[in-house]
Amino acid sequence: MVMKFQKTLSEHQLLLHRGNTSTLQINIGRLCNLACRHCHVDAGPGRPEIMGRKTMSDVIDFARRFRFQVADITGGAPELVPDLDYLMQELRPSVDKLIFRTNLVLLLQDRYAPLLRLCKELQVAITASFPSTNANQADSQRGEGVWQGSIEMLKRLNAIGYGLPGSRLELNLVANPTGAFMPVEQCRAEKKFKTDLARKWGIQFTNLFTFANVPLGRFHRWLEQSGNLTHYMDRLAAGFNPATINGLMCRSLISISWDGFLYDCDFNQAADLPYTGERIHISSVTHLPQETPIVTEDHCYACTAGAGFT
Amino acid sequence: METYYNPTDLEKFGEIGKEAPEMAKKFFDYYASVFAEGELTGREKALIALAVAHAVQCPYCIDAYTSSCLEKGSNQAEMTEAIHVACAIRGGASLVHGVQMMNTCRKVSM
Numbered sequence: 001m002v003m004k005f006q007k008t009l010s011e012h013q014l015l016l017h018r019g020n021t022s023t024l025q026i027n028i029g030r031l032c033n034l035a036c037r038h039c040h041v042d043a044g045p046g047r048p049e050i051m052g053r054k055t056m057s058d059v060i061d062f063a064r065r066f067r068f069q070v071a072d073i074t075g076g077a078p079e080l081v082p083d084l085d086y087l088m089q090e091l092r093p094s095v096d097k098l099i100f101r102t103n104l105v106l107l108l109q110d111r112y113a114p115l116l117r118l119c120k121e122l123q124v125a126i127t128a129s130f131p132s133t134n135a136n137q138a139d140s141q142r143g144e145g146v147w148q149g150s151i152e153m154l155k156r157l158n159a160i161g162y163g164l165p166g167s168r169l170e171l172n173l174v175a176n177p178t179g180a181f182m183p184v185e186q187c188r189a190e191k192k193f194k195t196d197l198a199r200k201w202g203i204q205f206t207n208l209f210t211f212a213n214v215p216l217g218r219f220h221r222w223l224e225q226s227g228n229l230t231h232y233m234d235r236l237a238a239g240f241n242p243a244t245i246n247g248l249m250c251r252s253l254i255s256i257s258w259d260g261f262l263y264d265c266d267f268n269q270a271a272d273l274p275y276t277g278e279r280i281h282i283s284s285v286t287h288l289p290q291e292t293p294i295v296t297e298d299h300c301y302a303c304t305a306g307a308g309f310t
Numbered sequence: 311m312e313t314y315y316n317p318t319d320l321e322k323f324g325e326i327g328k329e330a331p332e333m334a335k336k337f338f339d340y341y342a343s344v345f346a347e348g349e350l351t352g353r354e355k356a357l358i359a360l361a362v363a364h365a366v367q368c369p370y371c372i373d374a375y376t377s378s379c380l381e382k383g384s385n386q387a388e389m390t391e392a393i394h395v396a397c398a399i400r401g402g403a404s405l406v407h408g409v410q411m412m413n414t415c416r417k418v419s420m
Contacts, residue, residue: 132385134385134388137385137387177381181377181380182381188351188383189383
């Protein structure tokens with residue numbers, strides 16, 4: 001049993017408080033065509049939680065009131081949510097950067113061609129899950145055939161200008177470990193992925209981010225069922241790095257759920273730990289103060305292990 | 311079922327220094343410097359270590375370096391090839407001594 005995260009902070013005489021909130025992350029639903037084993041939000045087919053147009057309007061109004069630098073649309077699979085194009089078009093003028101997270105394979109379908117044109121027109125940064133350049137390793141996490149579909153979609157994104165050197169169209173990859181082990185050092189992984197993807201498949205991309213798997217949702221159940229939970233939590237807690245605290249993403253990011261409620265981050269949303277401990281709807285928010293304590297639980301060790309999760 | 315090897319014993323490796331602390335310190339300092347990034351990357355060294363672990367058949371090292379390879383971005387396909395390298399060298403070492411056999415045969419045979 002690991003020491004409670006809040007106690008670890010206290011023992012290091014650290015406070016985890018909100019700083020200047022510059023990023024708005026919007027989880028527009030838990031519906032997904034995949035059921036990835038590392039998923040902390042338990043996204044998958046048949047999930048009913050989808051952001052409606054009214055809530056999207058509330059989000060747009062919220063973004064206009066508070067002027068964030070970045071808006072980051074995630075899920076589930078955002079592509080499966082109706083009115084995604086409306087949300088993107090209305091959000092874009094309010095932020096310096098708009099990110100759209102995708103699992104890549106849905107975009108192969110012809111019906112998403114208009115969405116891709118819109119992304120290009122709005123210069124939306126596309127961030128895609130891509131855990132490994134090895135097909136078996138990637139598919140063990142994301143499902144059979146997903147890796148091959150991802151390779152095809154990455155080629156198509158390059159063909160329309162995404163991820164090319166000098167391009168304003170950012171194509172970023174996110175590599176989560178395909179099991180109960182720590183992520184690869186980010187700069188080394190990026191160098192290897194760039195070399196391998198270019199040499200073997202002629203694919204280019206902008207940045208690679210490596211993140212630890214957070215022990216929530218489907219990943220937590222997998223850890224329990226595979227007998228890896230205790231060891232994994234011990235590794236995370238043993239890797240606690242006090243130097244990561246100031247740069248943690250929850251200090252500068254606010255997360256909105258599919259039904260419009262606020263959380264310090266997407267992981268707290270998955271764990272149902274609302275911002276400030278109270279369920280607050282974005283339509284009622286008049287200001288976002290700094291220095292509010294971040295709500296924490298033991299899954300927070302995933303973001304503070306080693307080099308951290310920023 | 312009782313067994314000589316227990317995975318949790320790997321965590322006790324540091325206790326080997328209890329009766330010979332100076333030698334243990336020298337060993338572990340040397341060990342750390344061997345696996346630090348150098349002309350070879352940490353990843354390359356982890357794959358080499360994994361291959362050697364199979365050559366000497368150390369279950370502790372196989373356990374530790376499988377995880378290490380994964381955490382340095384390797385995968386089962388690469389690790390399998392590394393094990394085959396160990397196998398080829400071990401097998402080759404036996405086979406090449408066959409030259410001694412052939413020499414002896416040649417000497418005593420008509």
